[in-house]
Amino acid sequence: MEILALLHKTLSNTAMIGAIFSTISIIGLGYYFRKTGIFNNQVGKILSSVVLTAALPALAFTSFMQDNDPQKMADGMTLLVFGFVIYIVLIILSKFFYFKYVGDEQTALRNLSIFGSTTFFSTPIISSLFGPVGVMLSSIFNISYRVFLYSYGYIQMSGLKMSSKNIKEMFLNPIVIATFAGLFIWAFQNSLPQVDVTTSGGAVKQYAFLRIDQTAPWLQQAMKYLAGLASPLAWLSIGATLGQINLKQAAENKTTWYYSFIKVVLIPALILVVLLFLHGTGMMPMSYDVIAVVVLMMMAPAATVVTTYAISFDREALLASNSSLISTILAVIFIPIWIVVLELVQHYFF
Numbered sequence: 001m002e003i004l005a006l007l008h009k010t011l012s013n014t015a016m017i018g019a020i021f022s023t024i025s026i027i028g029l030g031y032y033f034r035k036t037g038i039f040n041n042q043v044g045k046i047l048s049s050v051v052l053t054a055a056l057p058a059l060a061f062t063s064f065m066q067d068n069d070p071q072k073m074a075d076g077m078t079l080l081v082f083g084f085v086i087y088i089v090l091i092i093l094s095k096f097f098y099f100k101y102v103g104d105e106q107t108a109l110r111n112l113s114i115f116g117s118t119t120f121f122s123t124p125i126i127s128s129l130f131g132p133v134g135v136m137l138s139s140i141f142n143i144s145y146r147v148f149l150y151s152y153g154y155i156q157m158s159g160l161k162m163s164s165k166n167i168k169e170m171f172l173n174p175i176v177i178a179t180f181a182g183l184f185i186w187a188f189q190n191s192l193p194q195v196d197v198t199t200s201g202g203a204v205k206q207y208a209f210l211r212i213d214q215t216a217p218w219l220q221q222a223m224k225y226l227a228g229l230a231s232p233l234a235w236l237s238i239g240a241t242l243g244q245i246n247l248k249q250a251a252e253n254k255t256t257w258y259y260s261f262i263k264v265v266l267i268p269a270l271i272l273v274v275l276l277f278l279h280g281t282g283m284m285p286m287s288y289d290v291i292a293v294v295v296l297m298m299m300a301p302a303a304t305v306v307t308t309y310a311i312s313f314d315r316e317a318l319l320a321s322n323s324s325l326i327s328t329i330l331a332v333i334f335i336p337i338w339i340v341v342l343e344l345v346q347h348y349f350f
Contacts, residue, residue, distance in 0.1 A: 015129075019128040020335060020336045022235075023124075023125055026232055027236075029239060030238060031240070032239070032243075033240060043237075043240050044240035044241040047236055047237035050233055051230055051233045054229075055228075055233060056123065056175050058178070058227040060175055060179045060182060061181060062224055063133075063134075063136040063139060064139070065185075065213035065220065066132060067189075075286065075290050076137065076140045080140050080143060080144070082284075083140075083143065083145065084147075086294070090113070094110035094113050094114055098113075101255075104315045105316050107156055107316075108157070108306075108310050108316040108320050109319075111157055112302045112307075112323055113263050114152075114153070115302075115303040116301060117301055117304060117328075118138070118141075118303070120238075121238070121300040121301060121328075121331065123142075123230070124234045125231075126296055128231060129292075129339070134293055137290060138296075139183070140179075141293060142179065145297075146175075149305060150167070151170075154309065157315050158313045159313065189207070192208035195215055238328060238332075245322075245325045247329075249322065250326050255319065255323075256326040259326075259327065260329075260330045263299075263302065267298050267299075275290075275295075276291070279349065292346075300331060302324040302328070307320045
């Protein structure tokens with residue numbers, strides 16, 4: 001009865017229901033617009049470009065415009081370290097997930113499983129559920145993601161050695177620049193030059209001169225407007241992309257379903273069990289926000305970059321594209337399921 005009562009309470013949470021409904025309905029709207037011709041076949045790419053080069057960098061940067069405290073610092077460092085550990089473990093585990101596959105097929109499936117669309121798919125959801133703190137934590141976690149994506153992922157999919165061009169691409173990525181800039185300001189704000197700021201209550205407080213939310217609110221407001229575009233534009237783009245791929249053809253391949261189950265269900269479930277074990281035994285205490293952010297990042301469907309690698313280097317391009325489609329559909333279905341699971345975790349473990 002307690003579980004039923006908790007489920008009822010969880011499913012009655014208007015904020016959570018609003019986040020789930022917004023995600024699914026706007027993705028559905030993008031799908032409808034593409035199917036009816038309101039969106040042409042270029043709109044999805046254009047929207048994703050706006051999101052990746054402007055909206056998400058603004059969202060990442062502004063999420064760091066907040067006071068620092070020991071708990072947030074501990075959470076951030078936990079995510080930074082654990083992020084690298086997770087990707088090393090996934091590199092090893094993925095070999096066992098696909099031991100029956102060989103050659104390019106195994107390479108493509110492994111990389112599609114290791115690297116999900118954490119920035120484009122998960123961050124907007126985390127933003128709607130946890131606000132700036134969640135976005136900040138997801139941005140820190142994504143540091144390890146991008147290091148491995150542009151190094152290990154590139155080498156595996158291309159068959160080439162790490163190049164200076166790839167390193168340059170990694171560090172000049174707008175989201176990476178925004179994340180490191182925001183992280184620097186947030187972590188060292190007490191050591192940076194301070195300026196006096198008059199608060200709304202009339203009191204005078206000192207803030208780091210780079211805390212634009214306090215020292216340049218006009219700039220912060222512009223950044224927040226841009227950040228506000230991230231979720232709706234990302235969801236419209238996902239819907240538009242789904243609307244232009246042959247679902248029937250993708251669904252006929254059993255491998256795509258097997259992969260999608262591994263990516264959206266099994267990997268986040270394994271990660272959740274490990275995190276709860278580490279937290280419960282006291283080996284690595286962590287907050288609920290950390291666990292929730294990691295699980296939501298891990299359930300993201302295939303990363304667009306990996307699919308692009310597969311197409312560019314002729315590594316099972318059709319399989320990668322179909323897997324991206326099916327895993328995205330499954331991820332949309334599992335969004336409410338994982339959120340309910342996380343609510344149960346919060347109730348019983350925190």
